[in-house]
Amino acid sequence: MSEPRTGRRHLLLGASALGLGALAAPPVLGQARPFAGQTLNGAAFQSTFFEYLRAFFPEFEERTGAKLNFNTQAFPVYNQRTDLELSTRGSALDVINVTFIYSGRWIGAGWLTNLSEFVNDRNRTDPAWDAADFVSGAQSAMQDARGNTYGFAWEAGxxxxxxxxxxxxxxxxxxxxxxxxxxxxxxxxxxxxxxxxxxxxxxxxxxxxxxxxxxxxxxxxxxxxxxxxxxxxxxxxxxxxxxxxxxxxxxxxxxxxxxxxxxxxxxxxxxxxxxxxxxxxxxxxxxxxxxxxxxxxxxxxxxxxxxxxxxxGSNSHGLGIPVGSRRKELAWEFIKWALSKEMLNRIVETRGYPSVCRRSVITGEAFKQAMTLNGQDVASLYLQVxxxxxxxxxxxxxxxxxxxxxxxxxxxxxxxxxxxxxxxxxxxxxxxxxxxxxxxxxxxxxxxx
Amino acid sequence: MARGGATRARDRFYALCVAPSLAVLAVITLAPAIYLLVTSFTPLDLTRPETAWNFARPFENYRQMPADSRLMNSLWVQAKLSFWTVTLQLLIGFGFALLLNMRSRFLEALRTVFLIPMVLPPIVVAIIWKVLYTPDISPLHWGTTLLGFTVPALITHPDWALTAIIIADTWQWFPFTMLMTLAALQMMPQEMVDAAKVDGASAWQMTWHVTLPFLKGVLLVAGLFRLIDSIKAFPLIFILTEGGPGSVTEVTNYYSFLQAFNFSFLGYSSAITVVMLAATVLMSWAIIRLVGWGQHGD
Missing domain, CATH: 3.40.190.10 (Periplasmic binding protein-like II)
Known part of the structure; x- marks a missing residue:
């Protein structure tokens, strides 16, 4: 039995193949914990949604290797602070709540990152994430006149x-x-x-x-x-x-x-x-x-x-990325994770969260069950509005x-x-x-x- | 000659020692003030970056002010707030200082208790009063209901909202005037008191003709401090009323804050602030000229 010979030519060929493979594969998917050592700074106003989501943060940290630093404040305080932070195009925040009444102002002023670029890039977003599943009424506040998306809705009021x-x-x-x-x-x-x-x-x-x-x-x-x-x-x-x-x-x-x-x-x-x-x-x-x-x-x-x-009245609040953020890739990973069908279904099933914006979740059995309140079908009232x-x-x-x-x-x-x-x-x-x-x-x- | 040279060298040395402090002071005080002044000549709006260094109509913000009814109203609210808080704090502080100006362990302990509101963070004071003024959780409202009469919700009542702020501000800051007056009272020469007694002065005459003239300078300084602070009133209004109901408690400081941080009109807000700064300096100067400064020792 002779040992296979491992010459310089073989090594070079192997290295080239690996290099080509790495170029062809989605860069993020190619790493086990691609964001290890990074910290994602997020902010939103106080809401039961983030209270529920917070319980799952360790899963995101485990999956990405990143640390989550997510703060919530009272509604007016959050809006004031974020408005000021965005106006300076600062990098203190990586993911934020796009507040309904400020969405036109923040999008119009160019303070938010165009998320359509992330959605349309299959290296960054698996088509199965299904951006079209978000209810259009809730998404309309998150878009500019050209149809570009700057946030994905987590709450439809x-x-x-x-x-x-x-x-x-x-x-x-x-x-x-x-x-x-x-x-x-x-x-x-x-x-x-x-x-x-x-x-x-x-x-x-x-x-x-x-x-x-x-x-x-x-x-x-x-x-x-x-x-x-x-x-x-x-x-x-x-x-x-x-x-x-x-x-x-x-x-x-x-x-x-x-x-x-x-x-x-x-x-x-x-x-x-x-x-x-x-x-x-x-x-x-x-x-x-x-x-x-x-x-x-x-x-x-x-x-x-x-x-x-x-x-x-109907409104919606979304998650977006400030234009000054230095961790946009990580922020997008967070948004995809937090607003995935799986995560929203889990939050509805375990906590009965009533304001989801994905059609597939709203029409699901879990949501209907969660929204049957004192014997009344409130889910249908919600959809009507x-x-x-x-x-x-x-x-x-x-x-x-x-x-x-x-x-x-x-x-x-x-x-x-x-x-x-x-x-x-x-x-x-x-x-x-x-x-x-x-x-x-x-x-x-x-x-x- | 040699002495003159030594003096000059000493002066140079002192100037060198002071220079770093002056430089730091210039950077942290003068530079922002100059920036504020410069900004007030622009229509700076954070949502429109092109307005940042636009000096096409430098006095436009100042021109708009007289026509701004909310601004004019806020000046009147500010005047009422300042007048009542400063007056009440001086009167109550002076009164308590006279009462506590005795050597007794009990009174010394009491003095410390009276200082507590002053050392609390302003936001804590605001929350305490928010609880007291909110009918469904207030012990004040609970108590009055038990006694058989109903007190309206003070912070949402147009006749009471400003009074509610004045009460809270006075509660927090009368210890300051009390402390300053008490310190001055304890330095009052005993001979002055003895001489007045020999002349047969009553307690009232003693207070009016001896104590008050002696304290005039201290009361002026305390009043000036409180006046300047009253113009900076913010946490109580932010937490208790947000300037409402309507604009009943909207002071100029709060209005300027809204313009800058809720509406992003930094240029206009800067112009309001420049006018406030100038008015405060002028008012302080006028009061000092009117009442006199440092005359109490005469």
């Missing part, structure tokens, strides 16, 4: 109505309201019953009020995103503002104008307030939260409709780059009416004037009248 004590509504001989008038009648019927306020809302009026504005036939901007002339002092807007401010001041608990999202949710969970119209994320805990005292009495419905139709928002495009107003400024004037306008500082007409005229000033300062061209 669909505004519903929840009554924490539907039994009191039944006792009063009322049904779940389907119109604005019925909502007022139902609030009248249950106000003060068992020391409960009939209605509760958080202080983000620029989110909560808009469906009521549109239901009354009003608009925020004349024709967004092309024409951003504000429409806050029209008769419809004035009527809607007065109506909503009355809803808050007459039926809301003491101090409702300073309530945060969480505070409003806890008021319902504790059985101190009955109706709320808000994104599903804040309503599901009424049926699922360990501390909830209303698990057996909660009931869900679509937002009530106004004289001009039904316009429940997403479809409403996606079909008519009435949510376009919200992703224009200047919405944060105009939203602030709306918040203050509603607060002035609810606290009787001004009547609806005077307050909304001032809001309109303030909005014009900030829009002009932002360089937006407005119609003359």
């Amino acid at each position: 669909a505004m519903l109505m929840a009554a924490s004590r539907a039994d009191l509504i039944d006792q009063a001989g009322k049904a779940m309201p389907t119109t604005f008038d019925e909502l007022i009648a139902a609030c009248d019927a249950v106000q003060g019953k068992e020391n409960m306020s009939a209605f509760v809302a958080d202080q983000l009026h620029h989110w909560n009020w808009i469906p009521y504005l549109m239901g009354h036939g009003g608009k925020v901007f004349r024709d967004p995103p092309g024409n951003l002339t504000p429409e806050l002092a029209t008769p419809q807007a004035i009527r809607a503002a007065g109506w909503y401010a009355e809803l808050l001041s007459k039926y809301g608990p003491s101090g409702v104008l300073s309530f945060s999202d969480d505070q409003a949710m806890r008021t319902q969970i504790a059985g101190r307030a009955n109706f709320r119209t808000q994104a599903i994320t804040w309503l599901v805990p009424l049926a699922k939260h360990a501390d909830s005292t209303v698990k057996n009495t909660v009931r869900y419905a679509l937002m009530p409709a106004g004289p001009q139709g039904n316009f429940p 997403l479809e409403l928002g996606g079909r008519s495009g009435y949510m376009k107003y919200r992703t224009v780059p200047v919405f944060p400024q105009v939203g602030d004037t709306i918040n203050r306008g509603i607060a002035r009416i609810a606290t009787r500082q001004q009547d609806a007409q005077a307050s909304m005229r001032q809001a309109q004037q303030d909005a014009i000033q900030v829009l002009q300062r932002a360089g937006v061209t407005l119609d003359a009248n």
Whole structure:
């Protein structure tokens, strides 16, 4: 038996073959722990999704060899910090939440990385990851006019109505309201019953009020995103503002104008307030939260409709990569992992997360089971709202780059009416004037009248 | 001649010693102030990079200010906040200092207790008052409900929101004026007190004609410190009211912050800040001229 001879020529041939193989194979897949020693810095606002996802972080670290440093802050704090960080094109963050109301601004300013390049490169993304599976309504806020994608949605907020004590509504001989008038009648019927306020809302009026504005036939901007002339002092807007401010001041608990999202949710969970119209994320805990005292009495419905139709708010938040990040490949690995079908299904199955944006997950059995709340099929309500928002495009107003400024004037306008500082007409005229000033300062061209 | 040379050498040596500190001071104080001033002449908007060094209309931000009703309102809110917080802190601080100006172990312990609000981080103070002012978790509201009357939610009531901020700010900072006044009181010459007593001065006359003139300089300094600090009021407003309801508690400092960090209008915000800085310096100078400085020893 002779030993095979290993000459220089064989070695060179072998090395060449290995080199060619390495060039042909996807570079990331070719390494067992391709990001060993790297740290991924991420940030988002506090949400149950990241709370659930955090439990799986060790799996990602084990698979990639990278360390995850992911921080969450309160919603306004996160937005302020990230806005500032992005504006400097800094490299402190590698993966961030793309906040709905800031998405137009961040994408328009060129502060986010174009993820279409990552999706279309099969060396970076396996086609089985299936980017088209994300619900188009949720993804629309993450894209620019050319159709490039800058984020993938992890949450779709669909505004519903929840009554924490539907039994009191039944006792009063009322049904779940389907119109604005019925909502007022139902609030009248249950106000003060068992020391409960009939209605509760958080202080983000620029989110909560808009469906009521549109239901009354009003608009925020004349024709967004092309024409951003504000429409806050029209008769419809004035009527809607007065109506909503009355809803808050007459039926809301003491101090409702300073309530945060969480505070409003806890008021319902504790059985101190009955109706709320808000994104599903804040309503599901009424049926699922360990501390909830209303698990057996909660009931869900679509937002009530106004004289001009039904316009429940819908939004989405996504994961994106700042343009200044130095670890874009690792950040993309994280996004793919966190928003894969497998991971989202696991989060739905183990935690009952209600706001997923992948169609295959939403239509799955696990989601339907998780969203059957107090015997009610809430999953179908959720899909109805997403479809409403996606079909008519009435949510376009919200992703224009200047919405944060105009939203602030709306918040203050509603607060002035609810606290009787001004009547609806005077307050909304001032809001309109303030909005014009900030829009002009932002360089937006407005119609003359 | 030789003495003059030695003096010059000594002066040069002192100048060399001080130079590094002055250089550091210039970098960390003057450079940002100059940048602020320069930025105020541009329409700098973080979402529009082309606005960064655009000096085409250098006074545009300043021109817009008088027409900005929110800014004008914020100046009025600022004036009310500053007036009431400084006045109350001086009065309460002075009163407590008179009461505590005695040698007793109990009073010494009490002095330390009174200092606690002042040494707490501002954000902690804001959270304490947020709890006190939020009806569904507040012991204050719980107590008044038990007594049979209802107190409105102070921070969302337009007639009470600013008062709520004034109360919280006064609670936090009256110990500062108390501490300064107490320190001055303990240095007051006993002969002055004895002479007034010999002249038959009553306690009220003693306070009005002897103690107050003696403390004038200290009270002025304390008042100036508090005035400048009141113009910088931020954490209480940020946590308690966010400037609301409406714009009832929106002071200029907070409005400037919104313009810069919520709306990205750094140019406009810089212009507001420059005006605030100039107003603060002018006001301090005017007060010192009006009341006098360092006259208490006369």
